Amino acid sequence: MENKGSLLSSRGARIAGYEGILGKGFDMYVKDPYEQDTNPQGILNLGTSENKLCYDIIHGRLTRPGMNSLAPHLLQYSNVQGLESFREEIAKFLTEYARAQNPLDPEHVVVMNGCCSVLASLTAVLCDSEDGYLIPTPYYGSVYPDSWLYGKVRPVHVQLDSKMSDGESRPFMLTVKKLEDAMTEASKQGIRVRALILINPHNPLGDIYPAHLLKECLDFAHRYGLHVIIDEIYMLSVYDGTFASVHSLDRLPDPERTHIIWGFSKDFAMCGIRVGTVYTQSQEVRKALNQLACFHGCAGPVQQVLSHLIWDQEWINNTFLPANRRRLLKSRSILVNGLQKLNIPVLKSSAGLFVWADFRKFLKTQTFEAEMDLWWKLIHEKVYISPGQAFYCSEPGWFRLVFSDTVNKIQLGIERLQQALGMLAACDGEDIPTLVSGEDSMPEPENIDSDSDTSDELKDLADTTQLKKIAVY
Ligand SMILES: Cc1ncc(COP(=O)(O)O)c(C=O)c1O
Numbered sequence: 001m002e003n004k005g006s007l008l009s010s011r012g013a014r015i016a017g018y019e020g021i022l023g024k025g026f027d028m029y030v031k032d033p034y035e036q037d038t039n040p041q042g043i044l045n046l047g048t049s050e051n052k053l054c055y056d057i058i059h060g061r062l063t064r065p066g067m068n069s070l071a072p073h074l075l076q077y078s079n080v081q082g083l084e085s086f087r088e089e090i091a092k093f094l095t096e097y098a099r100a101q102n103p104l105d106p107e108h109v110v111v112m113n114g115c116c117s118v119l120a121s122l123t124a125v126l127c128d129s130e131d132g133y134l135i136p137t138p139y140y141g142s143v144y145p146d147s148w149l150y151g152k153v154r155p156v157h158v159q160l161d162s163k164m165s166d167g168e169s170r171p172f173m174l175t176v177k178k179l180e181d182a183m184t185e186a187s188k189q190g191i192r193v194r195a196l197i198l199i200n201p202h203n204p205l206g207d208i209y210p211a212h213l214l215k216e217c218l219d220f221a222h223r224y225g226l227h228v229i230i231d232e233i234y235m236l237s238v239y240d241g242t243f244a245s246v247h248s249l250d251r252l253p254d255p256e257r258t259h260i261i262w263g264f265s266k267d268f269a270m271c272g273i274r275v276g277t278v279y280t281q282s283q284e285v286r287k288a289l290n291q292l293a294c295f296h297g298c299a300g301p302v303q304q305v306l307s308h309l310i311w312d313q314e315w316i317n318n319t320f321l322p323a324n325r326r327r328l329l330k331s332r333s334i335l336v337n338g339l340q341k342l343n344i345p346v347l348k349s350s351a352g353l354f355v356w357a358d359f360r361k362f363l364k365t366q367t368f369e370a371e372m373d374l375w376w377k378l379i380h381e382k383v384y385i386s387p388g389q390a391f392y393c394s395e396p397g398w399f400r401l402v403f404s405d406t407v408n409k410i411q412l413g414i415e416r417l418q419q420a421l422g423m424l425a426a427c428d429g430e431d432i433p434t435l436v437s438g439e440d441s442m443p444e445p446e447n448i449d450s451d452s453d454t455s456d457e458l459k460d461l462a463d464t465t466q467l468k469k470i471a472v473y
Contacts, residue, residue: 082111
């Protein structure tokens with residue numbers, strides 16, 4: 001008899017039916033993107049976490065002679081775990097830049113086509129369908145589809161919010177007590193929790209976990225026999241503060257259950273190159289990952305080019321990293337200053353490509369529906385930023401804004417926000433946000449674009465942000 005039902009299995013239907021938390025509107029900006037010359041009325045994307053500040057430097061390095069030699073073996077099938085030569089360079093690189101206690105072992109590195117593939121594969125091999133993993137909210141929202149589409153594994157949210165309880169030094173602060181509470185709640189609901197996922201430096205908060213908290217989290221996971229997946233994809237995108245990688249800790253309570261992710265998308269400003277890695281000491285986990293790695297492999301020539309790139313620590317230390325940090329810090333300051341002039345508070349950030357900003361006063365009601373309304377109004381005014389619910393934030397009204405773009409675009413973004421919020425205020429009969437001029441006015445683009453600033457100037461930029469108490473709640 002003819003089957004008139006779906007062509008898909010129930011798994012296929014689940015995958016096809018996944019729309020993302022924001023549904024169909026999510027990729028509006030893709031259909032009508034702002035282009036200065038060809039589509040100036042298009043939607044300005046300050047929502048996608050891409051670093052557009054360093055193309056000149058990366059391009060210069062990637063096009064040096066010798067980078068693209070194509071050895072015959074690169075056209076053959078290769079080790080699914082990643083080329084040995086590439087894994088050796090990754091191990092050396094992570095030993096150096098993550099300040100590992102001991103030299104890392106190339107055999108413990110698995111290479112895939114991006115950290116999303118790593119997250120999807122890891123959750124699929126560590127958890128069974130319907131198992132859960134603890135993850136503090138807000139968090140990088142793609143962790144959900146990464147773990148759900150393949151493995152049908154689900155998040156158990158550790159809900160953080162902006163209210164600060166006794167002993168807490170910042171909003172959205174993670175504590176082991178909150179992990180314990182979420183664990184208890186999961187067991188009441190009959191969810192078997194298999195892992196803890198942490199993102200450090202954090203997306204979307206832009207902050208860094210202190211080493212003592214990391215250790216406490218690892219001890220907590222060990223007490224419950226949980227795997228820890230720690231995503232350090234923003235490890236080198238730190239512009240204000242000190243980052244401690246899990247690699248740098250003197251002791252791991254459960255090395256076989258600790259899996260550390262890093263990739264090229266953010267720290268080397270190349271999300272199009274699609275390369276991510278995981279470092280895991282467990283041979284069993286690597287064996288399982290390698291079975292999936294053959295579906296998530298990364299082209300040999302790409303691995304070769306990246307080997308040359310990370311081998312060159314002289315270039316990384318003296319050219320790329322200083323310029324990248326300087327540009328991130330400048331762009332962050334421009335965006336934060338602009339937001340402050342619209343009276344939009346911003347959480348203090350130390351790393352990443354974005355800030356986490358408080359738009360609660362612009363919501364008609366403190367609900368996620370009102371957050372979506374505001375988001376659509378901003379899209380209507382041609383500026384796309386990411387609403388908190390894309391990160392499973394428990395409190396409506398927070399948005400993530402990406403600053404790693406040209407000065408012109410950031411300034412245009414501020415103008416469009418002002419326009420949109422002004423229209424809202426006008427409708428509500430409230431004060432219209434205005435950009436304050438005078439001493440506080442935004443730096444001129446040409447000053448900001450220059451790479452010639454001294455560390456004193458940089459410090460001034462950072463201090464300005466501090467002094468204005470933008471981040472103080
Ligand atoms: C925390 C985090 N992990 C992973 C990814 C995805 O990385 P990739 O481009 O390597 O797949 C992102 C991208 O935004 C991210 O923010």
